[in-house]
Amino acid sequence: MSELPRTMARQLAGLVGEDVRLCGWVEAVVEDGDAPVLVLRDPTGFAVLRPDRGDGQLVAEIRSLRRESAVEAEGRVQPLPEPAVDLLAAARTSTAGSEGVVLQRLRVVGAAVKDVPISEATPIDERLDRRFLELRRPPNRLIFDVQTTVEHAMREVWRRERFVELHSPKFRPTPNKSGSELFTVDYFGRKAYLAQSPQFYKQMAMASGLDRIFEIGPVFRANPLVTSRHDTEFTSVDVEMSWIESHHDVMGFEERWLRHVLEVVQATHGDDIARWFGAEVTVPEVPFPRLHMADAHKILDAAGHRVKGKKEGDLDAEGERLVARHVLRELGHEFVFVTDYPEWIRPYYHMRAADDPTRTRSFDLLWKGLEVTTGAQREHRPDVLAAQASARGVPLGPIDFYLEFFRYGCPPHGGFGLGLTRFLMSLLDVDDVRQVTYLHRGPTRITP
Amino acid sequence: MSELPRTMARQLAGLVGEDVRLCGWVEAVVEDGDAPVLVLRDPTGFAVLRPDRGDGQLVAEIRSLRRESAVEAEGRVQPLPEPAVDLLAAARTSTAGSEGVVLQRLRVVGAAVKDVPISEATPIDERLDRRFLELRRPPNRLIFDVQTTVEHAMREVWRRERFVELHSPKFRPTPNKSGSELFTVDYFGRKAYLAQSPQFYKQMAMASGLDRIFEIGPVFRANPLVTSRHDTEFTSVDVEMSWIESHHDVMGFEERWLRHVLEVVQATHGDDIARWFGAEVTVPEVPFPRLHMADAHKILDAAGHRVKGKKEGDLDAEGERLVARHVLRELGHEFVFVTDYPEWIRPYYHMRAADDPTRTRSFDLLWKGLEVTTGAQREHRPDVLAAQASARGVPLGPIDFYLEFFRYGCPPHGGFGLGLTRFLMSLLDVDDVRQVTYLHRGPTRITP
Numbered sequence: 076m077s078e079l080p081r082t083m084a085r086q087l088a089g090l091v092g093e094d095v096r097l098c099g100w101v102e103a104v105v106e107d108g109d110a111p112v113l114v115l116r117d118p119t120g121f122a123v124l125r126p127d128r129g130d131g132q133l134v135a136e137i138r139s140l141r142r143e144s145a146v147e148a149e150g151r152v153q154p155l156p157e158p159a160v161d162l163l164a165a166a167r168t169s170t171a172g173s174e175g176v177v178l179q180r181l182r183v184v185g186a187a188v189k190d191v192p193i194s195e196a197t198p199i200d201e202r203l204d205r206r207f208l209e210l211r212r213p214p215n216r217l218i219f220d221v222q223t224t225v226e227h228a229m230r231e232v233w234r235r236e237r238f239v240e241l242h243s244p245k246f247r248p249t250p251n252k253s254g255s256e257l258f259t260v261d262y263f264g265r266k267a268y269l270a271q272s273p274q275f276y277k278q279m280a281m282a283s284g285l286d287r288i289f290e291i292g293p294v295f296r297a298n299p300l301v302t303s304r305h306d307t308e309f310t311s312v313d314v315e316m317s318w319i320e321s322h323h324d325v326m327g328f329e330e331r332w333l334r335h336v337l338e339v340v341q342a343t344h345g346d347d348i349a350r351w352f353g354a355e356v357t358v359p360e361v362p363f364p365r366l367h368m369a370d371a372h373k374i375l376d377a378a379g380h381r382v383k384g385k386k387e388g389d390l391d392a393e394g395e396r397l398v399a400r401h402v403l404r405e406l407g408h409e410f411v412f413v414t415d416y417p418e419w420i421r422p423y424y425h426m427r428a429a430d431d432p433t434r435t436r437s438f439d440l441l442w443k444g445l446e447v448t449t450g451a452q453r454e455h456r457p458d459v460l461a462a463q464a465s466a467r468g469v470p471l472g473p474i475d476f477y478l479e480f481f482r483y484g485c486p487p488h489g490g491f492g493l494g495l496t497r498f499l500m501s502l503l504d505v506d507d508v509r510q511v512t513y514l515h516r517g518p519t520r521i522t523p
Numbered sequence: 524m525s526e527l528p529r530t531m532a533r534q535l536a537g538l539v540g541e542d543v544r545l546c547g548w549v550e551a552v553v554e555d556g557d558a559p560v561l562v563l564r565d566p567t568g569f570a571v572l573r574p575d576r577g578d579g580q581l582v583a584e585i586r587s588l589r590r591e592s593a594v595e596a597e598g599r600v601q602p603l604p605e606p607a608v609d610l611l612a613a614a615r616t617s618t619a620g621s622e623g624v625v626l627q628r629l630r631v632v633g634a635a636v637k638d639v640p641i642s643e644a645t646p647i648d649e650r651l652d653r654r655f656l657e658l659r660r661p662p663n664r665l666i667f668d669v670q671t672t673v674e675h676a677m678r679e680v681w682r683r684e685r686f687v688e689l690h691s692p693k694f695r696p697t698p699n700k701s702g703s704e705l706f707t708v709d710y711f712g713r714k715a716y717l718a719q720s721p722q723f724y725k726q727m728a729m730a731s732g733l734d735r736i737f738e739i740g741p742v743f744r745a746n747p748l749v750t751s752r753h754d755t756e757f758t759s760v761d762v763e764m765s766w767i768e769s770h771h772d773v774m775g776f777e778e779r780w781l782r783h784v785l786e787v788v789q790a791t792h793g794d795d796i797a798r799w800f801g802a803e804v805t806v807p808e809v810p811f812p813r814l815h816m817a818d819a820h821k822i823l824d825a826a827g828h829r830v831k832g833k834k835e836g837d838l839d840a841e842g843e844r845l846v847a848r849h850v851l852r853e854l855g856h857e858f859v860f861v862t863d864y865p866e867w868i869r870p871y872y873h874m875r876a877a878d879d880p881t882r883t884r885s886f887d888l889l890w891k892g893l894e895v896t897t898g899a900q901r902e903h904r905p906d907v908l909a910a911q912a913s914a915r916g917v918p919l920g921p922i923d924f925y926l927e928f929f930r931y932g933c934p935p936h937g938g939f940g941l942g943l944t945r946f947l948m949s950l951l952d953v954d955d956v957r958q959v960t961y962l963h964r965g966p967t968r969i970t971p
Contacts, residue, residue: 081766098766100732100932118685118734145934147766184766185903187932207928210731219733223688227678237566240671242758242943244962245693245741248969259709260717262755263747263966269708276962279971283658284548285667286566292740293693299711307710310690318529318546318595318632455633476971480655484548484635486593495690514692514724518711521696523727523924 079149085119087174090152095176097122100211101144101187104137111137113178115148118216123155123175124148136181143211145185150176199509206514206523214351218511221344222499226291228339229312232332233289238314241290243276245269249473256297258307269295272492275477277315278424278453281488282480287316291495299518303507306496308516315490322426322436322452323365325489326412329440329448330363333410340502354504363410363440364402371413374401388417390439399444414438423467424460425451426489436489442501450491457481527597533567535622538600543624545570548659549592549635552585559585561626563596566664571603571623572596584629591659593633598624647957654962654971662799666959669792670947674739676787677760680780681737686762689738691724693717697921704745706755717743720940723925725763726872726901729936730928735764739943747966751955754944756964763938770874770884770900771813773937774860777888777896778811781858788950802952811858811888812850819861822849836865838887847892862886871915872908873899874937884937890949898939905929 082095099117106112111134113124126133140146155175193205202209209215233240247268250257258269270276272294280288294311319325340348341356348354366374368388375382375394378401382391390398390413402411415434418427425435440448454460457478461471471478499511509515514523530543547565554560559582561572574581575598588594603623641653643660650657657663681688695716698705706717718724720742728736742759767773788796789804796802814822816836823830823842826849830839838846838861850859863882866875873883885899902908905926909919919926947959957963962971 098934116732118732141932143932145932184935185929185933187930188905189930191931205927207727207731208931210733216732219687219689223682223686226688227682230675230678234671234675238671239667240674241667242741242961244756244964245743246756246964246969248971261707262969263745267969279655279962280658283655284564284566284664285658293690295693297711308692308694457636479653479971481633482635482637483639483656484589484591484593485633486546487632513690514727516692516694521694521710521715523696523927 083119084115084117084122087122087152087176091154091174092152094149094151094179097124097148097176099146101140101142101146103142104140110134113137113140113148113181115146116211116213118220120213124150124178125175126178133178133181137178140183141187141190143191143208144183144187147182147184148176148178149180150178153177199507200520203509203515203520204523210513215510217344217347217351218499218503219513221340221348221502222495222511224340224343225336225495225498225502228336229289229291229332231339232335233287233314236287236328238287238289238316239280239285241273241277241280241285241288241313242292243270243273243280243290245293245295258295258297271296272311273313274492275480277313277490278477278488279480281315281317281455282483282485286318287314289314301518303509306508306512306515306517309508309512310495312493312495312498313490314492315488317486317488319452319487319489322414322438322450322489325450325452325491326365326414326438326440327362329450329491330359330361330410330412334359334361337502348503352503352505354502356502357409359408359410363412364406364408365412365414365438366398366402368413368415368417368434371398374398386420389420395441395446396444399441409443411441412438413441421451423463423469424453426454427463438491440491440493442498443504445497445501447497447501448491448493450489452487452489455481455485455487531567532563532565532570535570535600535624539602539622540600542597542599542627545572545596545624547594547596549588549590549594551590552588558582561585561588561596561629563594564659564661566668568661572598572626573623574626581626581629585626588631589635589638591639591656592631592635595630595632596624596626597628598626601625647955648968651957651963651968652971658961663958665792665795665799666947666951667961669788669796669950670943670959672788672791673784673943673946673950676784677737677739677780679787680783681735681762684735684776686735686737686764687728687733689721689725689728689733689736689761690740691718691721691738693741693743706743706745719744720759721761722940723928725761725938726925726936727928729763729765729903730931730933734766735762737762749966751957754956754960754963754965757956757960758943760941760943760946761938762940763936765934765936767900767935767937770862770886770898770937773898773900773939774813774862774886774888775810777898777939778807778809778858778860782807782809785950796951800951800953802950804950805857807856807858811860812854812856813860813862813886814846814850816861816863816865816882819846822846834868837868843889843894844892847889857891859889860886861889869899871911871917872901874902875911886939888939888941890946891952893945893949895945895949896939896941898937900935900937903929903933903935 079096081098099115102114102116104111115122152174247270260267273290290313295308298305338358345356378397382394416437418435421435421437425437428434437451439446496508496511527544529546547563550562550564552559563570600622695718708715721738738761743756746753786806793804826845830842864885866883869883869885873885876882887894888896944956944959
């Protein structure tokens with residue numbers, strides 16, 4: 076082909092009369108009168124290409140195209156006649172115009188040798204087997220454009236506020252947390268474990284004087300549940316910050332950070348998200364509502380909902396939905412921080428409230444009723460931390476490396492973790508984590 | 524303390540006469556005449572704090588401080604008298620001025636309860652055990668500031684050029700590459716493997732129509748060597764791009780990307796890197812020199828160096844150094860792409876040169892004689908790919924999921940991988956990977 080730079084489908088508007096080179100996939104070949112029309116798809120949308128009148132060879136080439144072949148096409152941009160506009164109307168992205176291209180040259184650079192065997196009606200497991208084909212559809216493509224924008228906007232705030240990017244090791248010498256849901260690796264004849272979260276290592280960064288850090292990376296959970304909400308591997312967004320007065324400083328950071336992220340997402344993808352997912356992106360007011368757990372339970376009492384069993388004093392999924400609905404109705408806010416969880420449902424390393432040792436300086440963030448974040452101020456005083464671990468029955472030997480972090484001068488600190496796919500589910504009003512994950516991993520799913 | 528916002532040590536210049544609040548660590552307490560001087564360290568540098576004349580309680584508090592305790596301090600900025608300037612001269616970061624603070628209030632927020640047991644003279648293994656203390660030293664802190672800047676600058680280019688951020692799964696169903704150096708995970712009673720690279724999944728993204736992607740994430744290599752150059756887990760920077768004509772398009776991207784990164788690093792950290800590491804950051808000219816492997820071997824022949832054994836036709840470490848030295852001498856360039864590696868030392872999925880099937884469309888990038896990148900155009904035609912695999916004795920069954928990626932229309936594509944710590948080693952002229960890794964993992968090192 077020529078040396079023309081690549082033009083994207085979405086750029087055709089405004090280029091009428093100019094020669095362009097498009098690169099994309101054969102979405103369809105449709106007969107229109109006595110000539111075929113090629114509908115080409117690229118990451119930005121669709122383009123309609125017609126052969127030059129009387130070019131018999133080009134007509135034959137277009138008719139011989141198999142759907143989904145990768146092609147390069149050159150031609151001149153011109154306004155579309157009405158029938159072609161109809162043709163595109165269903166498939167088109169929101170900002171595509173009504174320009175077409177008079178095709179002059181076509182090159183198949185990656186021929187499809189088989190027909191695509193899946194459609195939207197195909198059962199989820201078969202679609203996951205052929206995930207690379209499913210990802211070609213515009214709404215799926217959009218998910219990963221949005222994800223890219225979300226992460227970039229997060230990083231803009233971190234960069235501005237002097238956070239350091241961390242890459243903590245995924246191999247751990249000892250089980251963390253309760254020892255359950257843990258993957259074991261054969262590590263040169265001994266056992267190693269895959270990190271379920273970077274918790275200890277992001278706290279180590281505070282003991283290292285890195286002050287404020289973030290990490291976006293994989294975490295691993297050997298959860299045996301096969302549901303549309305669970306996975307064995309996901310991308311965790313972690314933040315830890317020093318020199319705080321309480322967990323309220325951590326919430327203060329998180330809310331201005333999320334506000335910026337949603338501002339950028341709305342401006343960049345708001346229309347496309349509405350079109351493909353029917354979801355409205357709202358830029359939240361700051362501060363977000365903060366609701367003490369005791370007050371959250373008053374709301375549940377009034378609604379006649381009682382959290383029972385081992386979740387007592389906590390919120391169950393239904394409780395989270397009810398609290399969120401109450402906040403949305405009373406305060407008009409999609410977000411709510413539920414704060415000060417009872418100590419028995421939080422890890423031993425959460426700091427206790429100064430005036431009530433049964434409460435922790437902790438919070439969850441609910442968005443549209445879904446928990447997207449868990450955060451807290453950590454206990455940084457080594458004697459208090461050891462006492463809290465002992466009271467919980469945690470043996471001090473295996474966590475001595477962790478207690479060491481706090482024995483040489485460690486500032487007060489706290490942080491939170493946010494599941495990237497959870498966040499995307501709330502943002503796009505999608506209820507299946509497999510849809511917003513590039514390649515899902517679950518107890519019965521480890522391919523492709 | 525008061526509601527004053529935090530001031531960083533490096534900001535004191537220009538604040539003479541103003542009240543500030545500093546947060547940091549006790550670097551030292553030194554007697555100066557009849558009063559103690561507190562030297563405080565924060566992420567940006569050092570500050571000298573003297574008690575208000577006659578404030579006996581503050582004098583006693585300063586004298587009781589244990590080194591490395593985390594403290595908050597309030598006071599008024601004033602010019603430093605000469606002796607304090609001397610005191611700071613050795614330790615200070617390059618841009619610290621000669622301002623001090625008259626201390627009015629001091630709060631110990633994280634007391635050190637033990638003395639720091641390591642110094643620069645401590646053997647490496649003990650220092651790695653106490654890595655969080657070693658990281659407090661300014662040059663180590665600088666490494667992670669530079670890393671943060673490097674990644675951010677990389678992302679600026681990706682963002683500008685419409686790359687999508689990918690998070691590919693680290694659990695793999697089958698061994699990749701040769702099956703050697705592979706970590707095995709107990710995955711619900713079956714075996715899974717940890718990804719040694721995102722190779723297959725970044726190519727899948729090309730088959731998915733994501734067009735251009737990047738990923739920064741961990742990769743895992745069960746290499747049993749214990750050296751200062753090897754690790755079992757490191758951060759890999761991966762790029763893959765579609766619609767290329769050849770591997771030269773990939774090199775074209777990489778060189779303008781690295782030029783931007785080094786421009787930003789030089790502007791942001793050039794002085795500090797010179798001061799702490801004695802390394803000069805040079806912004807490279809583009810294009811980088813490109814040297815066909817056959818010509819690289821002519822240079823080695825002329826230098827009397829012969830690459831023997833299984834590396835024949837390849838470059839060994841000494842060969843890389845000699846080629847890089849030649850290019851630096853003849854062309855004045857720190858970088859050189861060595862291109863068109865023989866097919867027998869490249870994986871089966873590298874595309875062969877159209878005019879010479881014994882050569883691949885591949886390259887390595889050497890920087891100061893160290894290989895920092897391996898890249899190539901990939902073979903995207905499924906029949907050619909299968910034939911190349913078979914010729915290499917690779918059974919087609921286990922890679923059929925991979926061959927599928929190319930059967931439904933896949934554009935020509937290529938990419939590269941860059942080791943983040945390798946890059947930092949070249950940038951900072953450091954020869955021990957453990958120094959530039961947050962927490963090193965090796966065959967005998969999995970703690971803390």
